[in-house]
Amino acid sequence: MTMQSILDDTATFLDYLGLQEEPFGVYYSDTLPEKAYGPKTGVPISRELEDAGKLDMREVMKSFSCVVGNIWLARKKKGAAFVSAEEYGCLGGVYYTSMMKPNLRFIENYVSTGFEGTPLKGERYMPNPEAMRKFVRKVEPRDAPGRYCIFKPLSQFTDEVQPEFIIFFARPEVLTGLFTQATFTTGDMECVVSPFGAGCTNIVAWPLYYKEKGMEKAVLGGMDPSARKFLKTDELTFTVPLSLYEKMLAALPESMFAHETDWKGVRKKVERSAKAWGEAE
Known part of the structure; x- marks a missing residue:
């Protein structure tokens, strides 16, 4: 998929999820972006x-x-x-x-x-x-393919430099949607994993571990007590490889989001959560 297609489908996905913050992407480069x-x-x-x-x-x-x-x-x-x-x-x-x-x-x-x-x-x-x-x-992570490991908003990527992994920052109701979409896409009841690790382990090292083994896994993280100060209250991380994320986006028309399912009830709770935390638009 082109980055524009990914961004367009991501906008649809975020609307379904009720998530206002775009995900971040991870990549390696010898050059730092501005800011x-x-x-x-x-x-x-x-x-x-x-x-x-x-x-x-x-x-x-x-x-x-x-x-x-x-x-x-x-x-x-x-x-x-x-x-x-x-x-x-x-x-x-x-x-x-x-x-x-x-x-x-x-x-x-x-x-x-x-x-x-x-x-x-x-x-x-x-x-x-x-x-x-x-x-x-x-x-044990692989050798880095660049001087820097960089994290930036998904909208700042181009076709020339695409992310290796996609990181969502979300609370439980939104995580319900991410979890279910990953499972629906893969048909794998164990496609979402949450191994022990530091905050950065679960957004980089574990995703790399599964990718290097040829396994498309979503990694749930944010349980590191030392990193909690840098996440919103009740917020966790959900990281997927770009290959799986593209499949998740392609599967949206057939998933629960586009049909009459219990997601509509969960979506109302997403809105209540955003309002409770002062994040409603």
């Missing part, structure tokens, strides 16, 4: 430096910047967000977005039980460092 928000350049990091004891984590953390946080800014400013190997911001995010391999051992402790004998407490999202090691080994 791009991302981390400041940090001190050099690598597993080699870490193993040699040459990383001062206090200096590293001075440039901390969350991937989802930069996307939140891009959403509000109608611009783009990015991360790179030099402008990494987050030690987990730079790995999950394919910008650095292998991961730093630091995150294996930080996301689990912390560092014994130090005041640095762990997030306690995983029970121990070994469980975290298994996670990062499994999700």
Whole structure:
């Protein structure tokens, strides 16, 4: 499909869903778009430096910047967000977005039980460092095909540069529509998955994982407590590969949205939700 066709059909889809905010797209490039928000350049990091004891984590953390946080800014400013190997911001995010391999051992402790004998407490999202090691080994992203991993509104893409993945930000009623459309399109009762991960893992690393295995999966995310501050109340993420998204759009005429189904009742709840959160037009 051409980008114009995708955008036209997306407008129809958003109207069906009752979602006012357009989705974002993810792609890799050696060039940043204008009006791009991302981390400041940090001190050099690598597993080699870490193993040699040459990383001062206090200096590293001075440039901390969350991937989802930069996307939140891009959403509000109608611009783009990015991360790179030099402008990494987050030690987990730079790995999950394919910008650095292998991961730093630091995150294996930080996301689990912390560092014994130090005041640095762990997030306690995983029970121990070994469980975290298994996670990062499994999700291991491919090598990045560009200098930057970039996120920007779908309407800013062209036929020359199309997104690899589409990210929706939505609350449960709208997610009902996205979930059902993905299932209707594929006929796969397990086409929507929600594995453990950071906010950026579920919008980049897991979608890449399934794509690399030749599996068209939608990934439900936003359950990372650390990233919740950069999502609206009750909002989650729903990420699909472009190939599946095009099929979802093509299936709209035969789906529940274009026929007399229970969706009409759900759609009224979407409107009530928007009104309750002060987002109704």
